[in-house]
Amino acid sequence: MHSSTSDFRPVASTALPENDGENPYAGLCLHTVTTRPWAIETAIEKYAAAGLGGITIWRDAVEDRDPQQIGRRVREAGLKIVSLCRGGFFAAVDAGEREASIDDNRHAIDLASDLGAPLVVLVCGADPRQSLDDSRGQIEEALGRLAPYAAERGVRLGIEPLHPMYADTRSAINTLHDARVIAERVGDANVGVVLDVYHVWWDSRLEEELSLLGRARLFGYHICDWRVPTEHMLTDRGIMGEGCIPLETISGWVRATGFEGFDEVEIFSTRLWSQDQDTVLKRIKEAWHG
Amino acid sequence: MHSSTSDFRPVASTALPENDGENPYAGLCLHTVTTRPWAIETAIEKYAAAGLGGITIWRDAVEDRDPQQIGRRVREAGLKIVSLCRGGFFAAVDAGEREASIDDNRHAIDLASDLGAPLVVLVCGADPRQSLDDSRGQIEEALGRLAPYAAERGVRLGIEPLHPMYADTRSAINTLHDARVIAERVGDANVGVVLDVYHVWWDSRLEEELSLLGRARLFGYHICDWRVPTEHMLTDRGIMGEGCIPLETISGWVRATGFEGFDEVEIFSTRLWSQDQDTVLKRIKEAWHG
Numbered sequence: 088m089h090s091s092t093s094d095f096r097p098v099a100s101t102a103l104p105e106n107d108g109e110n111p112y113a114g115l116c117l118h119t120v121t122t123r124p125w126a127i128e129t130a131i132e133k134y135a136a137a138g139l140g141g142i143t144i145w146r147d148a149v150e151d152r153d154p155q156q157i158g159r160r161v162r163e164a165g166l167k168i169v170s171l172c173r174g175g176f177f178a179a180v181d182a183g184e185r186e187a188s189i190d191d192n193r194h195a196i197d198l199a200s201d202l203g204a205p206l207v208v209l210v211c212g213a214d215p216r217q218s219l220d221d222s223r224g225q226i227e228e229a230l231g232r233l234a235p236y237a238a239e240r241g242v243r244l245g246i247e248p249l250h251p252m253y254a255d256t257r258s259a260i261n262t263l264h265d266a267r268v269i270a271e272r273v274g275d276a277n278v279g280v281v282l283d284v285y286h287v288w289w290d291s292r293l294e295e296e297l298s299l300l301g302r303a304r305l306f307g308y309h310i311c312d313w314r315v316p317t318e319h320m321l322t323d324r325g326i327m328g329e330g331c332i333p334l335e336t337i338s339g340w341v342r343a344t345g346f347e348g349f350d351e352v353e354i355f356s357t358r359l360w361s362q363d364q365d366t367v368l369k370r371i372k373e374a375w376h377g
Numbered sequence: 378m379h380s381s382t383s384d385f386r387p388v389a390s391t392a393l394p395e396n397d398g399e400n401p402y403a404g405l406c407l408h409t410v411t412t413r414p415w416a417i418e419t420a421i422e423k424y425a426a427a428g429l430g431g432i433t434i435w436r437d438a439v440e441d442r443d444p445q446q447i448g449r450r451v452r453e454a455g456l457k458i459v460s461l462c463r464g465g466f467f468a469a470v471d472a473g474e475r476e477a478s479i480d481d482n483r484h485a486i487d488l489a490s491d492l493g494a495p496l497v498v499l500v501c502g503a504d505p506r507q508s509l510d511d512s513r514g515q516i517e518e519a520l521g522r523l524a525p526y527a528a529e530r531g532v533r534l535g536i537e538p539l540h541p542m543y544a545d546t547r548s549a550i551n552t553l554h555d556a557r558v559i560a561e562r563v564g565d566a567n568v569g570v571v572l573d574v575y576h577v578w579w580d581s582r583l584e585e586e587l588s589l590l591g592r593a594r595l596f597g598y599h600i601c602d603w604r605v606p607t608e609h610m611l612t613d614r615g616i617m618g619e620g621c622i623p624l625e626t627i628s629g630w631v632r633a634t635g636f637e638g639f640d641e642v643e644i645f646s647t648r649l650w651s652q653d654q655d656t657v658l659k660r661i662k663e664a665w666h667g
Contacts, residue, residue: 215605215620218626219581219623220581250542251541251542252540252541252607252610254579255603255605255607255620255621256605261579261581264581265581289509289544290541290551291509291552291555292554315545317542320607320610330545331505331506331545
């Protein structure tokens with residue numbers, strides 16, 4: 088059967104490992120930023136000991152490490168690397184800045200390849216000195232240039248739509264609709280979307296857009312919660328169940344696309360970072376209904 | 378010619394007064410909350426002296442005043458009352474709370490009628506203990522009940538879509554699309570939409586949705602700016618030109634619908650409230666390109 092991704096072979100699959108019925112947390116992945124106080128080596132050890140199936144590595148966690156060595160260490164611990172966070176920030180008024188961003192993203196793709204990460208998550212950027220349409224056009228152009236480079240290295244590129252409260256500087260891609268349209272326009276089989284419930288839970292068109300996106304273009308799924316009230320625009324995310332995001336409903340729509348990847352827990356929280364990280368990890372496991 | 382609003386006669390028109398060519402600020406309206414340190418009497422006097430054409434009155438500004446007397450005072454000063462802010466908060470898990478909200482909104486409609494305000498602006502509410510779809514259904518039901526009550530009093534009801542960062546408790550209506558759909562479903566000629574650039578500037582579908590909405594359902598237009606960075610989710614709005622909202626572009630789309638109402642400046646800012654309000658008013662006038 089012809090598949091739209093048949094011409095693309097990632098270095099590793101993002102599909103879940105076969106569940107042998109003995110590890111209930113095999114479908115759960117943590118982002119290293121969630122337990123930011125832990126060094127990467129500690130995170131690998133702790134996640135594996137907790138029975139998690141996957142780890143998503145943030146660049147800052149490995150910036151002074153040998154990525155191939157870290158990749159081996161992850162695999163030896165029995166974890167899958169789900170993705171590398173993050174690339175992007177393609178939009179800029181200045182052409183020199185845009186070229187520097189292309190270079191930086193090639194480095195991110197190289198890093199993913201060295202780690203054995205099959206996916207780079209993209210926060211696409213916005214420049215408040217120009218229109219969002221201009222930023223969107225620059226994002227599309229950059230993706231078109233980077234997609235073949237990533238494909239040669241077996242790496243996929245995942246556009247993450249960001250909450251509209253980040254439209255000024257972080258991303259001009261603010262809905263799943265925007266992300267889907269740009270992924271389809273770029274067209275390469277290794278360009279798709281990463282969905283984070285924090286950014287899109289409010290969108291009345293989310294279910295419809297997920298069904299239009301489909302399995303072939305949905306590369307990742309991030310979970311957390313929206314706290315009521317939210318005290319800080321960046322670093323007050325909650326553990327699942329601490330807020331108002333209808334996670335079960337959204338997860339149902341995600342699974343209805345045929346998506347078979349991990350539930351990735353990505354939480355930025357000064358509150359949680361200040362606490363005992365073993366307890367935080369325990370609470371996340373308890374809160375997860377995989 | 379038949380008009381979809383022909384069966385509805387507001388107590389006062391929101392259309393601009395005839396510009397005699399001598400008052401360049403006749404199309405400009407301020408919300409009393411923008412100059413919050415001023416009592417309503419001071420605001421009326423200062424806005425009129427500055428040559429503004431309109432005033433939108435917040436309920437807190439008149440809660441211990443005689444509304445008919447305030448209405449007369451506004452008109453004697455040569456100002457138009459553009460709208461009353463605000464009603465809404467229709468969504469609640471508890472049925473008793475929903476009934477209390479209906480009562481509160483009837484009071485707001487009565488207050489608008491007493492003031493001579495042709496429009497009540499609605500922040501429709503959300504209850505984080507239920508789904509956004511449930512909240513949206515309750516909003517639609519409440520509007521269906523209130524529309525005839527408002528029409529009898531010559532008052533229009535304007536649904537204001539709120540930024541998605543307020544979807545937890547303030548409004549389940551987070552895009553112009555959501556607001557248009559609910560206004561059309563309610564159907565009454567006196568139920569429409571109030572657009573505030575702060576809430577919708579990021580939306581890639583804004584131009585298309587404005588053209589679908591059209592003049593008959595666009596009841597008001599609020600302007601300000603999105604500061605970069607934004608330090609507070611509620612009270613860090615900027616004066617036009619202080620941020621990244623493409624105001625000229627959006628105003629062009631608004632005028633293309635045939636909208637003939639005021640540009641209403643609505644700014645919540647602890648920074649500006651702490652400054653000399655005469656200077657703030659002067660800066661707003663200078664920043665406005667009516």
